[in-house]
Amino acid sequence: MPPANFAYAPVEAGDAVTLPLALSVFADRAMVRTQMCEDAELAGFRIVAAEPVDSLLDDAIRPLGDVVLLDCPDMAGARLAALARLDMRVANAGAQLIVSTSLDALDAVFGCLDQSAPQILIAPSRAERMIALGRALAYAPGLHVRELEEQDRLTLLRLTEQVAQLAQRLGGLEGAPATAGRAKGAFRFESPRPAFAAQGDDPGDRLVAPARSALPDARMIRQIIRNRQARARFFDGELFADPAWDILLDLTAARAEHAQVSVTSLCIASGVPPTTALRWIGQMTDAGLLKRVEDPSDRRRAFIALTDSAADGMFRYFAQVGAGGLAVV
Known part of the structure; x- marks a missing residue:
């Protein structure tokens, strides 16, 4: 063949x-x-x-x-x-x-x-x-x-x-030089559509709340993050890889603490390799969930933060879960 x-x-x-x-x-x-x-x-x-x-x-x-x-x-x-x-x-x-x-x-x-x-x-x-x-x-x-x-x-x-x-x-491509006999062009990708939009939703309505919800307690969110990280002590951490949610949790806690989050810190918080985390940050930025924030005191620095619509979505999520007496994971 x-x-x-x-x-x-x-x-x-x-x-x-x-x-x-x-x-x-x-x-x-x-x-x-x-x-x-x-x-x-x-x-x-x-x-x-x-x-x-x-x-x-x-x-x-x-x-x-x-x-x-x-x-x-x-x-x-x-x-x-x-x-x-x-x-x-x-x-x-x-x-x-x-x-x-x-x-x-x-x-x-x-x-x-x-x-x-x-x-x-x-x-x-x-x-x-x-x-x-x-x-x-x-x-x-x-x-x-x-x-x-x-x-x-x-x-x-x-x-x-x-x-x-x-x-x-499988060893990937490490140490495997290109050979003359190979066909040119290793990829054929299909072009993607806009991200994170549920079927039937108007993209302009995503995560937009009619009124701003109250900030959740940052200490509670930090405890949730610690609990999630603790699972890797008993099981393979890859079983629980959920970088988008870990990124949202970390930035929600930082917003409640009025703290700035560097891209390096956010990569660590995501629980996945840095290159993987950067791909997620890029996709979530394109989707309108995250935004880049320039450091006013040093133009060479920039931070990552939730957009207002993403923050409203997280705040309403915590309010709904808390009202139902359910544990947040």
Whole structure:
């Protein structure tokens, strides 16, 4: 039986043919830069630049392409400014940005990226990078991918995480270089629809309360969070992975405490790997549940908070559960 061909074939449009998406790579570590180029070529991209990160610091205009892959595990002052400029260029060009960094540098990186809606990966494996490239294909304009009929972004997100977990458990793509005999284009994703909308609901009515409910007791919410975390002492923590709810609980407690929550802190609170948590934060932001809040005292910092509509939904949930005398989990 011949092997399955997952090649992403060019799409004809009249007399023109869609070329492979152009991609630029910026990474200081030569081995990482080579791996990123191999993975991008395997996924069907066309490499237009592969240079060290410091090349972004000079005044030369670098080709960006449709997708930019950037590896910056540590951030210095000059690099922060270069990353902010790159974020603006990517946004203005309508391109996509995929940034790999470390947990220590996450808050600094997140603070610089407020315009391009990037995918941020924390110390990613090659499997996770390939997943990010596949998502970039899903969002690329003009590729004529099919619209999902019954599924939405939440389904795509869960499928993405399942594929990533399966790839890592089976050894994934670690140490597997691209080979000349492989078909170009490792992914064929369908384009997602707007997220988290129940069937028949008007998106404008989601989580909107006629009147603001009272804040729940932050101490109670913190105790709920501790109780949820305690389950991992007796069972495999993956059995209870529910990052969206853990994120909502943590931010609800922070709102009641009038506290700010950094993206690094929220990743830890989610109970899943940081890269997975960042995907959930991105999807929940797109869905209108979370929002980015700039630090007025330091423009290089940004926090994550509940939107007013999401806060109303959480407050009404706690009020309803409390009125029924039921335990909250």
